[in-house]
Amino acid sequence: MRPCKARAPSRGAPLGRAAPPTPRSTDIAIATWDTLVSNPELLTRYYTSIPPLEQVPLRSVHLSPYGPTLKLRLDLPRFADTAPQEWVDAGCDRVECQVSFVATGELRMRGLPAGRRTDMTHAPLDHRRLRVSLRGEGFELDFTCADSLLVSHVNAYRSGDGDPYRARRRFGSRVDQLRYTALPDTTVKPFYDYP
Numbered sequence: 001m002r003p004c005k006a007r008a009p010s011r012g013a014p015l016g017r018a019a020p021p022t023p024r025s026t027d028i029a030i031a032t033w034d035t036l037v038s039n040p041e042l043l044t045r046y047y048t049s050i051p052p053l054e055q056v057p058l059r060s061v062h063l064s065p066y067g068p069t070l071k072l073r074l075d076l077p078r079f080a081d082t083a084p085q086e087w088v089d090a091g092c093d094r095v096e097c098q099v100s101f102v103a104t105g106e107l108r109m110r111g112l113p114a115g116r117r118t119d120m121t122h123a124p125l126d127h128r129r130l131r132v133s134l135r136g137e138g139f140e141l142d143f144t145c146a147d148s149l150l151v152s153h154v155n156a157y158r159s160g161d162g163d164p165y166r167a168r169r170r171f172g173s174r175v176d177q178l179r180y181t182a183l184p185d186t187t188v189k190p191f192y193d194y195p
Helices: 085-089 174-179
Strands: 056-063 070-075 094-101 105-110 117-125 129-136 139-146 149-157
Touching (some): 094 139
Antiparallel strands (some): 056 117, 094 149, 117 129
């Protein structure tokens, strides 16, 4: 029988201990916004791949009175890949959601969103923060925020119904579906101020 040779330990972290985490590099751009969403299941339920936020109709910008939180209400650039049958039967062709950004700062806005088509870009900063920019015709919005986003109030509607603010809505959330048939007034706190 031949004796076994001992292997030399590999270079790197000592056995039994993990290598220390490396700080995030600010030289690498984050590929897509959906990698930052803390609850992606609200979108992956309807999309095989979550679309980029390019040329999206931006409906509103809401600043929370309860802290440095900014919420965008926007249409996604394409309809759901796996829409519920109720949405299909109702002839829905648009999906809208709210995207919340927390710990916002350095906010600058010029113009009003008013449903204008807007592109959103973001770049990583130190300390797990982002610089976010939205650009559209006659509209600009820049701010910094934490690098974790929250999606809420996913709903579908038919664009042919005229005014998108009054269109009949089909909500993904059962609670929203029971409470609302259209977009509530902006004074309705549970819809606009809470996720």
